[in-house]
Amino acid sequence: MLFEKLISIIAVTASLMDGGMDVAMPDKNVDGTTFLINRQYVISENYVPEVRKTNLAGMSQSMREDAATALEELFAAAKSEASCSLSTVSGYRSYSKQSAIYNRKKASVGSVEKADEYVARPGASEHQLGLAMDIAKRNSSSLSSNFGNTSEGKWVFENAHRFGFIVRYLEGYEEITGYNFEPWHIRYVGKEHAQAIFEASIPMETYISAYKLDVYDYLIHKVTNEVQP
Numbered sequence: 722m723l724f725e726k727l728i729s730i731i732a733v734t735a736s737l738m739d740g741g742m743d744v745a746m747p748d749k750n751v752d753g754t755t756f757l758i759n760r761q762y763v764i765s766e767n768y769v770p771e772v773r774k775t776n777l778a779g780m781s782q783s784m785r786e787d788a789a790t791a792l793e794e795l796f797a798a799a800k801s802e803a804s805c806s807l808s809t810v811s812g813y814r815s816y817s818k819q820s821a822i823y824n825r826k827k828a829s830v831g832s833v834e835k836a837d838e839y840v841a842r843p844g845a846s847e848h849q850l851g852l853a854m855d856i857a858k859r860n861s862s863s864l865s866s867n868f869g870n871t872s873e874g875k876w877v878f879e880n881a882h883r884f885g886f887i888v889r890y891l892e893g894y895e896e897i898t899g900y901n902f903e904p905w906h907i908r909y910v911g912k913e914h915a916q917a918i919f920e921a922s923i924p925m926e927t928y929i930s931a932y933k934l935d936v937y938d939y940l941i942h943k944v945t946n947e948v949q950p
């Protein structure tokens with residue numbers, strides 16, 4: 722446990738020394754599950770993933786096939802294990818839709834600087850990857866930090882990794898991720914990475930930077946091979 726915390730601290734420190742989000746990108750494959758997108762690493766307007774509609778309660782939303790299937794399993798488990806009913810609010814978001822949202826915000830707040838405080842610039846949203854979904858309690862479409870205090874939000878926080886998802890924007894890591902705590906935004910990275918990220922309790926940027934430090938092997942093999950430090 723102590724070693725685990727130490728690893729987190731080393732990784733976080735290294736990430737900060739690197740200038741926060743300026744980290745290695747181990748997955749150059751945009752169709753892979755660990756491709757990093759944030760306010761610094763934006764994606765081209767030409768990137769359009771293959772997505773399908775999720776078969777879930779809520780607004781009709783799309784994701785990539787593997788993420789959609791995993792999310793359907795997550796929703797089913799939330800219901801059967803904890804009687805938690807969830808709904809989808811926002812999934813795949815095209816570059817042009819991001820542009821429209823950004824421009825609307827810019828017009829309403831009057832400046833680029835102000836708009837940047839509220840919404841990501843086009844290409845900076847990982848919703849464009851087709852691997853992110855904003856979720857809420859059933860019959861609710863509002864996204865608020867209060868979701869984290871509900872039984873649904875708590876279940877998602879504790880269990881999302883079992884299905885390959887991470888709660889992407891953690892509390893206390895705003896400087897690294899560029900986002901405030903968003904308990905409703907989950908990102909698919911696959912089970913192996915999700916479990917390692919969850920157990921280390923670090924943001925994805927830090928996890929990715931661990932590739933540089935050889936602690937990545939530790940993080941991932943600890944959970945897959947049960948290697949004891």
Ligand SMILES: [Zn+2]
Nearest residue numbers: 853854855906
């Ligand atoms: Zn989101």
